[in-house]
Amino acid sequence: MSGASSWCWFAHVEEPPDGATAAARVRDRDGHPAGALAAWVQRAKPLRDARRVDVRAIDPAGAPATISLVLPPPGVRLPFDDLAVQQARRDALAAPPFDVLSTLLRDASHFEGAVTVARGANVRRLAEDPFARIFPALVLEVEAGLFGRMPAPAGPTIERYGSAQPWPWDRFPTAA
Amino acid sequence: MSALATKRAVLAPGARFPDVALRDHAGNERWLSELVVGDPVVLQFYRGFWCPKEQAFLRRLVRLQDEAEVAYCRFISVSVDEPRVAAAFRAGLGARWTFLCDPDRVVLERLGLRETTDTVNDPYVPAVFTLFPDLEIHRAYDGYWYWGRPTDEELRQDMRAISRRIRPDWSAPTP
Numbered sequence: 001m002s003g004a005s006s007w008c009w010f011a012h013v014e015e016p017p018d019g020a021t022a023a024a025r026v027r028d029r030d031g032h033p034a035g036a037l038a039a040w041v042q043r044a045k046p047l048r049d050a051r052r053v054d055v056r057a058i059d060p061a062g063a064p065a066t067i068s069l070v071l072p073p074p075g076v077r078l079p080f081d082d083l084a085v086q087q088a089r090r091d092a093l094a095a096p097p098f099d100v101l102s103t104l105l106r107d108a109s110h111f112e113g114a115v116t117v118a119r120g121a122n123v124r125r126l127a128e129d130p131f132a133r134i135f136p137a138l139v140l141e142v143e144a145g146l147f148g149r150m151p152a153p154a155g156p157t158i159e160r161y162g163s164a165q166p167w168p169w170d171r172f173p174t175a176a
Numbered sequence: 177m178s179a180l181a182t183k184r185a186v187l188a189p190g191a192r193f194p195d196v197a198l199r200d201h202a203g204n205e206r207w208l209s210e211l212v213v214g215d216p217v218v219l220q221f222y223r224g225f226w227c228p229k230e231q232a233f234l235r236r237l238v239r240l241q242d243e244a245e246v247a248y249c250r251f252i253s254v255s256v257d258e259p260r261v262a263a264a265f266r267a268g269l270g271a272r273w274t275f276l277c278d279p280d281r282v283v284l285e286r287l288g289l290r291e292t293t294d295t296v297n298d299p300y301v302p303a304v305f306t307l308f309p310d311l312e313i314h315r316a317y318d319g320y321w322y323w324g325r326p327t328d329e330e331l332r333q334d335m336r337a338i339s340r341r342i343r344p345d346w347s348a349p350t351p
Contacts, residue, residue, distance in 0.1 A: 093272035
């Protein structure tokens with residue numbers, strides 16, 4: 001999914017919410033229900049805990065996938081330009097690409113997590129998610145209808161194209 | 177002028193570099209324009225992993241990527257290697273940019289960048305182009321002889337010149 005905006009809203013919720021652009025139930029690696037993930041392509045923030053995600057990650061027609069969802073523990077905040085986050089971006093560029101990779105943002109200055117989507121043989125590589133060295137990762141099985149497949153970042157840029165854009169969104173607004 | 181020379185002659189400053197599609201090091205088809213988007217580009221054609229000159233030049237590019245990663249520009253390297261070979265070479269170098277693969281030499285022929293003196297590997301002739309986002313060629317470097325390749329400083333100067341022209345806020349906004 002893409003459009004005029006580089007990002008959309010994304011949240012881990014208990015049930016697929018009404019009004020979401022895309023949503024899918026999730027299970028943990030033991031098969032236990034673990035709520036749902038949802039995305040909203042809209043200006044207004046739909047939930048207090050919603051975060052910005054690269055809009056190219058979301059596809060209502062997307063296939064089932066396994067994801068690594070990295071979120072900061074409650075009350076913990078880390079600058080997006082922290083050296084650990086910089087290195088995770090470098091490591092993500094150096095490794096073979098996944099189907100989806102996006103950092104998550106709530107504001108212009110903090111790292112609020114990352115989501116990495118894998119399918120097939122790449123699922124085992126989720127254990128090497130570089131963002132999971134920063135905060136704990138939830139590895140989840142996601143039903144169809146939420147995550148698509150986005151082009152791998154061209155590299156070597158680790159900077160955001162504007163502080164409101166989730167890395168690796170790859171262009172300034174004038175180049176969209 | 178031979179047909180080959182004619183093809184290469186059009187890859188000159190001011191001309192538009194052809195928008196070509198090749199598989200990347202992960203095996204995905206990528207268009208040059210899709211990789212470039214809105215940034216200045218260093219587009220490098222190299223013989224292959226086995227060439228000492230390419231190893232030396234790529235090690236320099238790897239060092240330069242520590243600046244490029246914060247400077248909103250892109251590197252793209254192209255060879256006749258298969259994706260798995262390119263991926264292994266890229267990983268060994270520590271490169272964090274996209275490597276494109278032309279094992280069938282389709283784009284090589286289209287661009288006229290065949291190194292005719294190497295009939296064993298049939299590779300690209302080493303060449304570097306710095307490009308504007310619309311693929312206009314800013315400068316072209318013939319790397320057949322190692323010293324024909326751009327120095328780090330020349331690449332910095334090229335990235336600066338292109339950035340100055342394409343960034344509307346190149347001069348910092350002042351009160």
